[in-house]
Amino acid sequence: MLGHSIALYVLLGAGTGLLGALLGLGGGVFLVPILTVGLGLPIRVAIAASLISVIATASASATVNLRRGLVNLRLGLLLEVATSVGGLAGALTSALLTQRQLFLSFAATLGVMSLVMMQRAGRRNVIQDDGADPGRLGGRIREGERDYLYRVKRLPLAMGSSLVAGAISGLLGLGGGIIKVPVLSAFCGIPIKVAAATSTFMIGVTAATSAFINYSRGDLNQQIAAAVCLGALPASLLGARLSQRVEARALKVLMALVLFVVGARMAFEGL
């Protein structure tokens, strides 16, 4: 299998699936560079395998998040519209930017987001539930014995970031969660665990849109994709469960670190 054992791909899928489910990212942002730079796979094979793994992570972790009522379905649907338009815009405008400009602008965005996440790590997005109306897109969550509610703020910004996430998804073969989750959590009043659960839920649909086309083009190496998925499926279940036990502040700090590392890698590739 292109020189590497099945076990290696299963382990890779498990690692990226765990982190992906924990933070609401599909995991493609880690998997694609490891498969290409680390293992020397052609970029098309890596993207096709990554998209399938993102679907596995999204579907498996959603089973846990849905049971806990953490997926904000209506918000997810609304953002998915912007993501799908962004995907189209990304495909149409890809010729306008050089690869270098693309990597550098993406790296700068992630760098700024990393700083914002660190700065706002201690900030709470929820208020005590006093029976007030959370609005059509807001919701309620229970933490320990206390009920809280959250309201969605700055919806145009949430839609804009989903549009950019869609464009990035189309251009770089990523799920887009790495943009959506930090913006929703830092600026739009959504608790990071709800943002992560909602993002993962919708990323499966975004990835499926591209996965069918990759499949029909013959980019998919069945054995590699199957091995990565077999690792990602159980690890995502574990990641989604773990995410409920970890404190929101710790998740935000972990997200800031991931943004910084991925941003640095993008800058390195762009320079």
Add this chain to the structure above:
Amino acid sequence: VKGAASGLDRALEALLTLGVLLSGTCLALGLWRDNPALLKWGLLLLMWTPVARVLMVTAALLWERDWAFAAISLWILGVLAGSLHVAGFL
């Protein structure tokens, strides 16, 4: 941390669990027995799972007469259908 899971949440959870279990089983058996047909079915089942999920959400929103969000869900279904058409599945 948890919220209140709705009836639709439960139905979606059941659908996704079914999709994940069936595809996972096909993929594991396919790798173990080196069977390309099983691998293909496992991957296709996994890829169709989000499509089935969007279909279920759309049907539920239409049933609830939530026209605005049903229209949004239909848009997403349309994008997926476009992708399936380009890929030659529709």
